[in-house]
Amino acid sequence: MKAINAEIIGVGTELLLGQISNTNAQWLSEQLATKGIGVYYHHVVGDNHKRLLDVFKLAARRSDLVFVTGGLGPTDDDLTRETLAEFVGKPLCQNEQALADLEYFFKRTDRDMTENNLKQTMVIEGAQIIRNHAGTAPGMIVPFQDCHFIIMPGVPNEMKTMMKEQILPSLSEMLKLHDVIVSRMVKFIGIGESQLEMRVKPLIDQQSNPTIAPLATEGEVALRVTAKAHTKLEADELINQTLAQINDYVGEYIYGYDEESISDVIVKWLSEHHKTLAAAESLTGGRFADAFVSVLGAGHVFNGSLVSYTADAKAGALGVQQATIDREGMVSKQCAYEMAKRAKELFNASYGISFTGVAGPDPLEGKEVGTVYICLYTDSDNYIIEQFSFPKSREIVRNRSVKKGLQLIYDKLIRQ
């Protein structure tokens, strides 16, 4: 059976102005992957007749399934319906069902229907109509030569409802799809992208199903394992075999799977071990605390953080010795040590962690921009202080500091 290849076209000038993100394309791609339909392109074009026509032409040449979202609204700059009709050489005609649905929609939502809404009841002759139970514009499946255009509204929940309730079921039917694709993410900490790829290269090279692909995002690396099979059960089986192999090769660097974040793992570990954490933040300025408070259930294990951005706050509110600040400076091993110790004491936690450094743009106390000290403190016999030197961009220094702090906790408390 020939593999089905699809592309997703987003229509709307607001996408090209960056006012909204094309989340429809991501969601559709995920859905189609699980059906074993390969998405080869995303394309975004504005509300412009000529460019829209060009994009349709290209799609018809290169794809079996063309999913189009947006441009079905009632206003004059919504051109998807008219332009596709022109492209496939079919007239638009009013659809009774669509008209009935539209009238019912306005009755139900108790709003007045305006003249231009009637435009939304016009459909392409010969198209299969997809009723819209969440809005006013019906969708359509329009066959053209060897491919099918699937036209949907741009409003995410209208599009998603149509896909789930009507289009995906009839697609499997229409295309006699057999394969299921299952994909999992393996997440790593403490190893770089290139190192990881070298270590697992034999695995990557020796197998084609499941496939293994390295991914790098914001200071984190992962492996994407994707399996294709006739049933979900078989696909899961294949995936699990590969996960076991990956574990043999680089298991010591795996911290989690799929949506799991390092903070999730740390929160889970802390609650299982009935431990608590507190922080003292200088350059990270609350961003470390934020990483925890974002995690559900963090309230039981993350006692709090004291953001002491100024020297006065470090000495006053936090209680670092003034002598330490005068002698060693705010950006120093000793200051990091006292900050972590005070965080633990102040919030009555099992562990205290501290961040102090130079976010820039200018050097501080003779220390280069990017110099950061992080201390993890349990008691006066158990603590660790690490020094880092990050790239010289303020936001990056602050983000990397938070990541390194999470990694430090993971390495010292959880990994062994």
Added chain:
Amino acid sequence: MKAINAEIIGVGTELLLGQISNTNAQWLSEQLATKGIGVYYHHVVGDNHKRLLDVFKLAARRSDLVFVTGGLGPTDDDLTRETLAEFVGKPLCQNEQALADLEYFFKRTDRDMTENNLKQTMVIEGAQIIRNHAGTAPGMIVPFQDCHFIIMPGVPNEMKTMMKEQILPSLSEMLKLHDVIVSRMVKFIGIGESQLEMRVKPLIDQQSNPTIAPLATEGEVALRVTAKAHTKLEADELINQTLAQINDYVGEYIYGYDEESISDVIVKWLSEHHKTLAAAESLTGGRFADAFVSVLGAGHVFNGSLVSYTADAKAGALGVQQATIDREGMVSKQCAYEMAKRAKELFNASYGISFTGVAGPDPLEGKEVGTVYICLYTDSDNYIIEQFSFPKSREIVRNRSVKKGLQLIYDKLIRQ
């Protein structure tokens, strides 16, 4: 004069599998819009040589500027560099600067450089090199016939750093070939999008140069004013006339211009008035402090924040009366009042602001998810407590709380 048109190509199979969203395209579109550069297409393609080549061909035919993100990694499935070299018919050669930067990067981050990293020091002959201060792969500006390819890493913070620090400035150079386009953002607080649009509609309708475009992004509204002229002086003059008109229409809601954030304005005001601010954060969990520490020079006016996520931390580290928490609850006017008061005292600041509420997913103390109290405290005779009820999504509740806190400070201290 021919208007500059751009397109944005995202490279990466993970985008087509829907594992990550193409946020780079949205960010780039916003940036280019502010430069008055029209983005006509977004295109996403996988790590596939032939399809990548096709996409480059198409882009060269239809666009003046082609921004490409992704596919510059060290691994075998990263093909952007090689494929573009083949397309423009130029060899790849090792770049000394890139090699030096790469070696320095690994030395600084004290990681081992592997063989395959060297691939990232290969650049296309004749390309302008964009140094990567945040990662390992340099970017490139590659001229081809009438257009320019701008190649960047897919990791958002590496791409953004390159754009802001190196590419956007040198773009203006390229644009000198044509008319000068000047664009300014007018930023508003305390007025909704539709309301703003209605108030300035006459202005928008009556003029085409400068153009006025409303923008709405996560709880903030702005107007983008874009003027085209033969010289920057003329363009600036046109812009200033329009800014004056906008000021007549809705001046009372303008808080700043261009990159200026509300935190910037507050920091500026505080330092001019020799005042300082401190915070006590419960549900915002450090996110409010982060908004200030992100601002350069905040160190002199933002004394700090105490993130007290638990009841113990509120009573212990922060010093809210236990009786208050027992009687009124943590999510109450009284608790918000004491938190703000203690923040001011603890950090010895002119003003204290506090955030307490229910981020969800479950109700707390019988209060609905989304219930938030914010208190701004100067002294026992001067304070204000506001209650909000936000949509029931954890992240939205936390972000809106931060925005409302900033707005509260702006309204009470600065607006009059």
